[in-house]
Amino acid sequence: MSNVTLTGSQYGKAENRLVRITRDTDRHEIEDLNVTSQLRGDFDAAHYEGDNSHVVATDTQKNTIFSFARDGIGSPEEFLHRLAEHFTSSFDWVSGGRWAAEQFGWSRIADHDHTFYRSAPEVRTAVLVRDGDDETYISGFYGLTVLKSTASGFVGYPKDPYTTLPETEDRIMATDIACRWRYNTSDVDFNASYEAIKKTIMEAFGAEYSKALQHTLFQMAEAVVENHPEVDEIRFSCPNKHHFTSDLSHTNQDNPNVVFYAADRPYGLIEANFAREGAATKDEAWVGIAGYC
Numbered sequence: 001m002s003n004v005t006l007t008g009s010q011y012g013k014a015e016n017r018l019v020r021i022t023r024d025t026d027r028h029e030i031e032d033l034n035v036t037s038q039l040r041g042d043f044d045a046a047h048y049e050g051d052n053s054h055v056v057a058t059d060t061q062k063n064t065i066f067s068f069a070r071d072g073i074g075s076p077e078e079f080l081h082r083l084a085e086h087f088t089s090s091f092d093w094v095s096g097g098r099w100a101a102e103q104f105g106w107s108r109i110a111d112h113d114h115t116f117y118r119s120a121p122e123v124r125t126a127v128l129v130r131d132g133d134d135e136t137y138i139s140g141f142y143g144l145t146v147l148k149s150t151a152s153g154f155v156g157y158p159k160d161p162y163t164t165l166p167e168t169e170d171r172i173m174a175t176d177i178a179c180r181w182r183y184n185t186s187d188v189d190f191n192a193s194y195e196a197i198k199k200t201i202m203e204a205f206g207a208e209y210s211k212a213l214q215h216t217l218f219q220m221a222e223a224v225v226e227n228h229p230e231v232d233e234i235r236f237s238c239p240n241k242h243h244f245t246s247d248l249s250h251t252n253q254d255n256p257n258v259v260f261y262a263a264d265r266p267y268g269l270i271e272a273n274f275a276r277e278g279a280a281t282k283d284e285a286w287v288g289i290a291g292y293c
């Protein structure tokens with residue numbers, strides 16, 4: 001008799017690099033994804049006894065992903081939904097799971113029919129968590145580098161013996177936006193919603209004076225919640241990519257915020273979660289998302 005109990009599990013094939021070319025006409029389309037499938041359910045016997053009768057092989061999960069891609073992708077969220085439907089309906093003991101995708105953006109070289117370059121700076125992300133009939137979609141992106149050359153400051157912070165940072169009401173603000181938002185519905189045109197939310201976030205980054213990156217995160221979150229009723233929560237993880245004005249006094253030059261040293265590290269790391277007023281949060285759906293978001 002063991003004194004160890006299985007208290008949770010999920011398993012599958014991670015990071016299936018999947019490229020799908022649509023070539024019905026001479027003008028090809030490319031979809032480039034990194035797909036992870038993980039099943040949840042009754043896998044007790046596999047862990048306790050080495051009985052694999054419930055263990056849908058990770059190799060089979062991988063093959064399913066590539067096979068389903070033969071019929072098209074559409075959007076990462078729709079593709080993950082097809083996988084979730086398949087695994088939960090084909091195997092009684094699979095009660096849910098977690099399916100995730102990253103999508104890399106490509107554009108045509110000079111409008112060429114079948115020649116592309118990696119274009120979108122950001123990587124799109126999608127996660128589908130399924131528990132019985134309950135489905136939660138969390139989508140987002142990372143790696144969207146943005147910068148505003150003014151209309152940002154940082155003043156009013158506490159000063160102690162360790163404080164050397166001068167206050168400023170005119171600085172560069174730069175960050176690599178990583179964010180994820182939780183949809184409150186699956187009845188969404190996911191591709192259109194993704195583009196619209198990304199646009200809202202980018203416009204909000206520059207729309208108002210920023211008193212801190214924390215303030216900017218709130219401004220972006222507020223714009224998303226106001227303009228996108230399909231979203232109930234949004235989380236951000238954003239480095240403050242410091243740009244320090246370079247001291248040019250040794251060459252008798254002034255520097256009215258024109259020459260900067262772009263510091264690589266350390267960087268501020270500013271993270272926050274926001275939710276629509278009155279909306280239920282769904283912390284369990286966020287479990288497994290590495291880092292803050």
Ligand SMILES: O=c1[nH]c(=O)c2[nH]c(=O)[nH]c2[nH]1
Binds near residue numbers: 211213214
């Ligand atoms: O926008 C900022 N937020 C901070 O918390 C912070 N701390 C700091 O040194 N500079 C900044 N800038």
